[in-house]
Amino acid sequence: MSELADLLTYYNVIFLLKGMATTFALSALGCILGGLFGTALAVARLTTGPLTLPLRALALVFTEFFRRVPFLVTLMLCFFIFQFSGLDVSTFTVGCVTVVLIGTAFLAEIVRAGLQSVHPNQWHAAETMNFTLLQTIRYVVLPQAWTVILPPAFGFFILFIKDSALASQIGVIELTYVGKVFNNRGFSAGVSFGVILVAYFMLSYPLSRLGAKLEKKLGSSRTR
Amino acid sequence: MDYTFQYGQVWPYVPYLLKGAWLSLQIAFLAFCGGMLIGTACAAVKTFGSGWMRHGVNAYVVFFVNTPQLVQIYFLYFALPDMGIFLSSYMAVLLGMTLNAGAYLTEIQRAGFESRRQSEMEAAEVLGFSRWQQIRYVILPHVAKVLFPPLSNHYILMTLGTSMAAIFGVEELTGRAFNINSETFRSLEVFSIVAVIYVVVTLAASVLLALFGRFAFRAKMRVV
Amino acid sequence: MAHLELDNISAAYGKLRVLDGIDISVGSGETVGLIGPSGSGKSTILRVLTGLLKPEAGQVRVGGEPINFDKPAEIRRLRDRAAIVFQQYNLFQNLTVLENVMIAPTKVRGRKPRDVRPEAEHLLAKVGLADKINSYPDQLSGGQQQRVAIARGLCLKPEILLLDEVTAALDPELVSEVLDTIRGLAEDGMTMLIVSHEMGFIREISARVAFMADGKVVELGSPAQIFDAPEKERTRDFVGKILRH
Ligand SMILES: Nc1ncnc2c1ncn2[C@@H]1O[C@H](COP(=O)(O)OP(=O)(O)OP(=O)(O)O)[C@@H](O)[C@H]1O
Ligand SMILES: [Mg+2]
Numbered sequence: 111m112s113e114l115a116d117l118l119t120y121y122n123v124i125f126l127l128k129g130m131a132t133t134f135a136l137s138a139l140g141c142i143l144g145g146l147f148g149t150a151l152a153v154a155r156l157t158t159g160p161l162t163l164p165l166r167a168l169a170l171v172f173t174e175f176f177r178r179v180p181f182l183v184t185l186m187l188c189f190f191i192f193q194f195s196g197l198d199v200s201t202f203t204v205g206c207v208t209v210v211l212i213g214t215a216f217l218a219e220i221v222r223a224g225l226q227s228v229h230p231n232q233w234h235a236a237e238t239m240n241f242t243l244l245q246t247i248r249y250v251v252l253p254q255a256w257t258v259i260l261p262p263a264f265g266f267f268i269l270f271i272k273d274s275a276l277a278s279q280i281g282v283i284e285l286t287y288v289g290k291v292f293n294n295r296g297f298s299a300g301v302s303f304g305v306i307l308v309a310y311f312m313l314s315y316p317l318s319r320l321g322a323k324l325e326k327k328l329g330s331s332r333t334r
Numbered sequence: 335m336d337y338t339f340q341y342g343q344v345w346p347y348v349p350y351l352l353k354g355a356w357l358s359l360q361i362a363f364l365a366f367c368g369g370m371l372i373g374t375a376c377a378a379v380k381t382f383g384s385g386w387m388r389h390g391v392n393a394y395v396v397f398f399v400n401t402p403q404l405v406q407i408y409f410l411y412f413a414l415p416d417m418g419i420f421l422s423s424y425m426a427v428l429l430g431m432t433l434n435a436g437a438y439l440t441e442i443q444r445a446g447f448e449s450r451r452q453s454e455m456e457a458a459e460v461l462g463f464s465r466w467q468q469i470r471y472v473i474l475p476h477v478a479k480v481l482f483p484p485l486s487n488h489y490i491l492m493t494l495g496t497s498m499a500a501i502f503g504v505e506e507l508t509g510r511a512f513n514i515n516s517e518t519f520r521s522l523e524v525f526s527i528v529a530v531i532y533v534v535v536t537l538a539a540s541v542l543l544a545l546f547g548r549f550a551f552r553a554k555m556r557v558v
Numbered sequence: 559m560a561h562l563e564l565d566n567i568s569a570a571y572g573k574l575r576v577l578d579g580i581d582i583s584v585g586s587g588e589t590v591g592l593i594g595p596s597g598s599g600k601s602t603i604l605r606v607l608t609g610l611l612k613p614e615a616g617q618v619r620v621g622g623e624p625i626n627f628d629k630p631a632e633i634r635r636l637r638d639r640a641a642i643v644f645q646q647y648n649l650f651q652n653l654t655v656l657e658n659v660m661i662a663p664t665k666v667r668g669r670k671p672r673d674v675r676p677e678a679e680h681l682l683a684k685v686g687l688a689d690k691i692n693s694y695p696d697q698l699s700g701g702q703q704q705r706v707a708i709a710r711g712l713c714l715k716p717e718i719l720l721l722d723e724v725t726a727a728l729d730p731e732l733v734s735e736v737l738d739t740i741r742g743l744a745e746d747g748m749t750m751l752i753v754s755h756e757m758g759f760i761r762e763i764s765a766r767v768a769f770m771a772d773g774k775v776v777e778l779g780s781p782a783q784i785f786d787a788p789e790k791e792r793t794r795d796f797v798g799k800i801l802r803h
Contacts, residue, residue, distance in 0.1 A: 170558060174533070174537070174558055175529070175533055178490075178494070178532055178533040178536045178537060179494070179529040179532050179533060180494040180495070180496075180497035180498075180508065180532060181494070181497075182497045182498060182500065182501075182508055183497055183508055183511070183525055183528055183529050183532060184529070186511075186521070186525045187522070187525045187526065187529060190521040190522050190525060191522065193521075194337045194521075194522060195337070271402075272400075272401065272402035272403070273402070275402035275403075275404040275405055276404060276498065278404075279501060286402065286404060286405055286408075289405065289408070293412065298413070298416055299408070299409070299412030299413040299415075299416065300409070300413035300416055300417075303405055303408045303409045303412065303413060304409065304413070306405050307401045307405055307406070307409065310400065310401045310402055310405065311397065311400045311401055314399075314400035314401070315396065315400045318399070318400060
């Protein structure tokens with residue numbers, strides 16, 4: 111216990127909080143940008159006709175690839191690509207690019223499932239009135255689908271908070287990295303990582319409760 | 335970016351990598367099976383158990399679901415030795431993944447149990463099914479059908495999750511990638527090949543699981 | 559000249575052949591009624607005419623011009639000219655009644671909301687929904703939704719109106735309201751193809767009636783012929799059963 115007291119000095123707590131903030135920022139960025147790009151991919155996959163076939167194929171390959179490659183491997187790929195490209199970017203940037211790529215792929219699937227949950231009748235009605243695909247999605251489908259999209263998207267955000275722990279491997283100073291620093295400074299692994307586990311819990315648990323509430327609320331409300 | 339890819343140097347290592355992939359699959363399989371045992375037991379406790387048992391299970395699930403697997407394994411690998419428990423890196427990873435899987439699979443299975451439809455049960459009762467017959471012909475098939483897709487999905491995620499074993503020096507697919515990287519320094523070549531192996535392996539697993547799910551449980555499953 | 563012609567149209571859902579050599583023509587300003595047992599393919603004809611289902615064979619002509627269903631531009635043109643009111647209404651659930659009526663003219667045709675709004679309100683008043691313009695579809699009864707769908711179709715100012723069972727979900731009082739609306743349209747010279755089980759109405763409003771069964775037009779003729787002196791056994795069966803009800 112005294113070791114824990116030794117660890118929780120003012121500066122260490124600040125360091126810990128910064129790590130938490132970075133972890134949060136990393137997954138928030140991955141989900142916000144990933145959500146935007148993912149929506150674009152989801153829409154691309156709904157296009158029809160031969161002209162947009164390359165677009166569809168590209169969207170398919172992108173989503174399948176980044177959903178089937180481990181976080182760590184994507185991270186290393188991004189890391190080495192930046193290294194060999196000679197661009198001098200921070201490891202934080204590399205981490206950001208990684209989470210955005212992965213977030214895009216997963217959220218594209220979540221959005222696509224949401225769009226497809228809207229009854230075909232709604233799509234058909236819009237189609238017969240000459241709505242374009244984008245108009246249909248913007249005015250008719252997304253306003254009905256967002257209640258279906260939001261809960262799993264939020265769930266993914268919470269999952270990402272924990273997955274982004276791997277960014278510590280390339281030196282992004284997020285929560286897990288903070289734990290490794292504590293450990294290297296001579297604090298025991300039990301205390302160092304114990305504190306980190308608690309910090310993750312404090313970040314993730316309230317959010318997951320919020321997510322459960324959100325799901326309940328959206329589930330019971332109607333489509334508007 | 336003037337990087338010339340030289341896959342020639344890396345090709346000879348492909349069989350070595352594939353053996354690593356085999357180990358990844360084994361780890362995922364063992365952790366999944368262990369997780370299923372824990373998960374089924376815990377889900378049963380949560381559904382039928384007494385108050386304090388439910389609280390115990392809840393604490394376990396909530397803790398593991400809200401903290402990163404990576405830090406859990408750090409804790410097992412680096413902190414347990416201080417308490418006199420020495421785990422090999424392989425065992426630490428396997429134990430961490432199993433405990434983590436147990437928590438997630440508890441949640442998934444509990445949701446499945448709860449989806450037993452009341453009307454179906456009543457119909458079965460009216461038809462004069464015995465309790466055992468109800469379980470055998472009504473509940474089990476329904477639960478299997480509902481549970482199989484999310485369980486398969488989690489299995490794929492776990493296969494990807496095994497890559498963090500590399501951080502602890504386990505020579506599974508990603509671990510071997512790091513080995514080759516430090517021998518040849520053809521980082522992009524190595525990691526891109528490894529990425530493709532992950533895609534192929536998990537895609538094959540998804541296809542097999544979807545076929546099995548459709549055939550055995552008439553579960554609605556899509557691969558892409 | 560016929561305004562709308564179906565020439566030997568065949569169509570299928572996957573392998574299931576639903577339309578089998580349909581010939582129907584509707585003159586300009588004419589109203590043609592389409593009757594037949596459930597599943598005979600009536601809705602499917604309207605799906606073809608709105609480009610939702612591509613025919614496997616045959617030709618659709620509007621004003622004498624054949625429609626090439628492989629050309630998106632021609633399908634868009636077809637949809638500009640022919641509006642459909644669906645059997646299941648298909649109102650946009652996220653929009654109010656007024657928004658449902660206004661969205662296509664403003665967002666798709668690019669007209670000014672300030673110009674469309676009075677027209678939309680007028681149409682909604684005409685179908686008896688002046689007090690419901692700010693309600694959402696799920697706050698309306700089936701019949702009210704049906705009338706919104708009609709107003710929505712009309713606000714597109716189509717040359718041709720395709721109506722699918724517009725009175726199916728209505729109680730008798732409302733039926734007469736909706737039928738009055740349609741009667742008014744017929745008097746204004748709208749070209750219409752109307753699917754209905756409402757035999758009295760079909761008989762009154764249609765210049766000609768087509769009886770369909772199993773994806774074929776069994777008999778096409780004046781209402782008097784179809785209802786009083788059908789030539790085909792199959793028609794006599796159907797009409798006899800319906801009228802006895
Ligand atoms: N989307 C679809 N996919 C497959 N088959 C369909 C589809 N829609 C309709 N069918 C089938 O096509 C046939 C004709 O259907 P259609 O809806 O045109 O009948 P209908 O004459 O309008 O019947 P009703 O009077 O009940 O509305 C039916 O056998 C129906 O089962
Ligand atoms: Mg129909």
